[in-house]
Amino acid sequence: MNTNLFRRRNILSLFIIVFLYIAVQLMSNLGIIDSYIMLNLIIIGINIILAVSLNLITGFTGQFSLGHAAFMSIGAYASAIATTKLEQPFIVGILMAAVSAAVAGVIIGIPTLRLKGDYLAIATLGFGEIVRIIGLNVDYVGGATGLNDIPQYTNWTWIYFMVIATVLIIKNFINSYHGRACIAIKEDEIAAEAMGVNTTYYKVLAFTIGALFAGIAGALYANYFYFIKPDSFGFMKSIDILVIVVFGGMGSILGSIAGAVVLSIISAFLQSIPELRMVVYAVILFLIMVYRPNGLLGKFDLKDLKLFRKGGKVNAGIKGE
Amino acid sequence: MPVLRVSNLSMSFGGIKALSNINLEVERGEIIGLIGPNGAGKTTFFNLLTGIYSPTEGEIEYNLKKRGTSKNIKPHKIIGYGISRTFQNIRLFKNMTVLENVLIGFHNNFRYGLGASVLRLPFFYKNEKEAYIEAMNLLSIFSLSDKADEFAGNLPYGEQRKLEIARALAAEPQLLLLDEPAAGMNPRETQELMELIKWIKDRFNLTIILIEHDMSLVMNVCKRIFVFDYGILIAQGTPQEIQNNPAVIKAYLGGE
Numbered sequence: 001m002n003t004n005l006f007r008r009r010n011i012l013s014l015f016i017i018v019f020l021y022i023a024v025q026l027m028s029n030l031g032i033i034d035s036y037i038m039l040n041l042i043i044i045g046i047n048i049i050l051a052v053s054l055n056l057i058t059g060f061t062g063q064f065s066l067g068h069a070a071f072m073s074i075g076a077y078a079s080a081i082a083t084t085k086l087e088q089p090f091i092v093g094i095l096m097a098a099v100s101a102a103v104a105g106v107i108i109g110i111p112t113l114r115l116k117g118d119y120l121a122i123a124t125l126g127f128g129e130i131v132r133i134i135g136l137n138v139d140y141v142g143g144a145t146g147l148n149d150i151p152q153y154t155n156w157t158w159i160y161f162m163v164i165a166t167v168l169i170i171k172n173f174i175n176s177y178h179g180r181a182c183i184a185i186k187e188d189e190i191a192a193e194a195m196g197v198n199t200t201y202y203k204v205l206a207f208t209i210g211a212l213f214a215g216i217a218g219a220l221y222a223n224y225f226y227f228i229k230p231d232s233f234g235f236m237k238s239i240d241i242l243v244i245v246v247f248g249g250m251g252s253i254l255g256s257i258a259g260a261v262v263l264s265i266i267s268a269f270l271q272s273i274p275e276l277r278m279v280v281y282a283v284i285l286f287l288i289m290v291y292r293p294n295g296l297l298g299k300f301d302l303k304d305l306k307l308f309r310k311g312g313k314v315n316a317g318i319k320g321e
Numbered sequence: 322m323p324v325l326r327v328s329n330l331s332m333s334f335g336g337i338k339a340l341s342n343i344n345l346e347v348e349r350g351e352i353i354g355l356i357g358p359n360g361a362g363k364t365t366f367f368n369l370l371t372g373i374y375s376p377t378e379g380e381i382e383y384n385l386k387k388r389g390t391s392k393n394i395k396p397h398k399i400i401g402y403g404i405s406r407t408f409q410n411i412r413l414f415k416n417m418t419v420l421e422n423v424l425i426g427f428h429n430n431f432r433y434g435l436g437a438s439v440l441r442l443p444f445f446y447k448n449e450k451e452a453y454i455e456a457m458n459l460l461s462i463f464s465l466s467d468k469a470d471e472f473a474g475n476l477p478y479g480e481q482r483k484l485e486i487a488r489a490l491a492a493e494p495q496l497l498l499l500d501e502p503a504a505g506m507n508p509r510e511t512q513e514l515m516e517l518i519k520w521i522k523d524r525f526n527l528t529i530i531l532i533e534h535d536m537s538l539v540m541n542v543c544k545r546i547f548v549f550d551y552g553i554l555i556a557q558g559t560p561q562e563i564q565n566n567p568a569v570i571k572a573y574l575g576g577e
Contacts, residue, residue: 106384170438176438176445177431177452183423187414192406194371196400196429196492205435224352251416299416 020162028156034256038156040268043126044222046217047158047260051244052253053213056170058242059250060179061206062186068214068241069125070131072232075101075215076222077135080147083223090153090171094162094219101215102208103132109207113200128238135230146229147222152223166213171253172304173209182206183251243281247288249295254302262296323526324349324496325370329379332365332552339365340552343379347496352522354543354560355531358572362408363532367498370530371406372399377415383496400429405494407485409501409532415474419465419484422473423456445533456491462519462524463487479510490525497521499531503538511535515542524570540564548572 024041027033031265033041054068075097080092112123136144173179182191193199222228248259266284270277288296325347332340340362347353355363368374370381372394372478383402405426414422437445450461460466463483468476471482480504487510489497502518503511515538522529539546540560548556550572556563563569 124388172439172441173435176433176449177428178435178438180425181428183417183421184414187416189410190373190396191408191412191414192425193396194406194412195425195488196397197425198395198397203402 004142017164018231021157024160025156040264041156042154042220043268044261044264045163046221046224047241047244047264048257049164049213049217049220050167050241050258051256053210053217055245055248055250055253055256056142056174056182056206057186057210059252059256060174060247061182061203063203063207064117064121065124065210066121066235066238066242067108067126067128067131067209068210069213069233069235069237070124070128071101071104071214072218072237072245073131073135073228073230074104075218076228077147077218078215078231079143079201079219080150080222082143083108083153084147084150090151090158090219090223094216094224097215097219098212099215101213101218105208105211106204109204109211110200113203113207125235127212128233128235132230132234135233143230144229144231146227148227150222150226150228152224152226152309154220159220162216166216167253168215170209175303178202178205178291186251206236210290243285247285247296249297249299252295252297252299252301254300255295257298258296323347324383326382327379328382329367330376330381331378331379332369332374338552340369340549341552342504345547345554345557347528349495349528350522351475351528351545352518352543353528354539354546355530355532355549356534356536356539356546356563357549360551362552363549364500365552366532366549367406367500368534370399371404372396374382381385386396400492400494403493403495404498404500405492405496407482407489407500407502408537409483411485412480413473413485413488416472418470419473419476420453420456420469422484422488422498423459423491424452426457426488429492431562457486457548459491462521478505481516482506486517486521490521490548493525494527496530499529499533501532501534503533503535513536514538518542 024033028038043285050068050072053063057063057065057068078100079090079093079097082088083090088096107128108124112120112127115123133149135141141147174182181192181197182205184195184197185199185202189199219231244263245256247263248257249255263281263284266280267277271278292298324373325348327343327345330340330343331338332534338395353367357363365374369376373396376395383404414425417425431448433442433445436442447576457466457469460469463486465480465484465487468480473481476484486497486499486502499518500538503514506514512521518529519542520530531539543560546560546563547554548569555568555572556566558566
């Protein structure tokens with residue numbers, strides 16, 4: 001059993017991960033990938049982290065949250081303060097972002113997760129607005145004009161390994177009894193409870209983990225774009241993230257990754273006509289809802305990839321071969 | 322020694338008394354039938370036993386662990402008291418596989434922490450593999466093992482009922498509550514279910530309380546029967562006694 005880490009599919013995925021990193025890094029050094037493409041790669045990376053973490057909350061655990069951008073905002077400000085005002089290295093900024101967003105997740109999660117469906121959506125929406133308005137009114141973080149001159153630490157290496165870490169941690173979480181408990185809550189809360197699942201604990205846990213990674217995404221964002229302001233993390237940003245999750249498929253990590261890549265690229269092409277961006281978004285969502293109601297990939301996920309499967313059985317890792 | 326003792330149990334929803342002044346005892350190893358017309362309070366009684374509601378008055382004692390009215394025990398703790406249940410309208414996790422449904426039943430038997438699951442420590446694999454083997458054993462008892470990787474929602478109705486019982490048994494209960502297990506089954510399936518209930522009772526050393534409208538099943542399987550009507554326990558006794566009890570006949574057929 002202990003040899004599981006060195007099984008063929010793990011070595012193969014490790015190889016692909018390292019290869020992709022080196023390839024992009026090399027191309028970037030050689031100038032094949034210019035700064036514009038790199039900018040988009042960074043945006044894709046941030047969107048993947050945001051979408052996968054929201055998917056844990058909304059797609060897997062079934063808690064409809066409209067406040068994900070608020071956690072990103074808390075992370076962005078925490079990292080900006082750490083790296084700009086306190087002049088700490090980036091890793092401290094990321095840690096501060098992760099911790100403060102996670103703490104906010106616990107504090108918001110405990111009272112609001114008693115609510116269900118629409119009520120939870122409204123409560124998280126309210127939370128997002130509260131964070132934005134606090135940002136607008138606190139002079140220490142620059143108020144409405146925002147924070148400037150944040151050092152640019154985020155690069156391909158940071159983005160890439162943060163994305164890998166996010167996906168791996170959330171995937172491993174989901175494929176454990178903790179994750180199964182979360183999915184059971186989405187499927188049938190009363191039955192889950194009767195089977196001994198502490199539903200409040202798991203809802204808050206999923207919410208907190210999701211918030212933590214949104215905070216990291218915020219840190220990566222702040223330390224790439226030099227400048228943050230409260231309005232960058234408003235309601236529309238939360239909707240953007242939710243659109244990626246729904247587009248890719250609720251409850252599919254691979255779907256969120258695909259959704260983030262596809263929608264970020266479309267968004268980049270629509271940059272010249274920002275007025276039409278939301279219209280095109282709406283049309284795409286409409287088409288997806290009509291033709292693939294479960295999202296782009298539906299229930300298909302990482303573990304279903306042919307490449308990673310051995311003997312054609314799902315859950316091969318758990319069965320231990 | 323009784324496995325369950327209910328004393329002076331009452332439950333009101335606003336002005337409506339769903340159950341009033343219920344007193345009963347269940348001995349270890351019995352199969353108890355709970356019958357009564359619709360709205361008699363049978364499911365309410367189950368919901369009280371499993372902590373979904375907390376009683377307005379009275380108390381439920383289970384295995385010497387007392388549960389008073391004031392102490393509001395959370396439903397997810399009830400399984401720790403050895404009580405497991407199925408539901409009247411099947412509540413499976415439809416988009417999870419058959420295997421995963423049973424694994425949720427094992428939820429409280431898993432021991433690895435968050436760190437072990439995220440870092441995939443050896444302990445994780447050991448624990449998961451043990452649970453996998455036990456779950457597959459349980460599924461083979463219900464002859465569902467070849468469907469382990471199918472989504473629970475895709476099973477035919479009878480097998481969904483069986484899977485729900487399998488999931489309830491995964492939690493290793495001492496007291497199993499079955500809420501209308503034969504609902505929607507044809508006579509042949511009911512017959513099979515009857516044998517199955519008798520068999521799992523001996524195999525897992527269980528005490529079973531079942532709510533059922535199918536009288537042939539109840540009279541056949543149950544040692545003792547409790548009859549509820551309008552929230553009152555109107556009769557209890559062996560199937561023979563119940564069939565001849567005037568109060569029961571009146572509740573079902575009406576009369577003077």
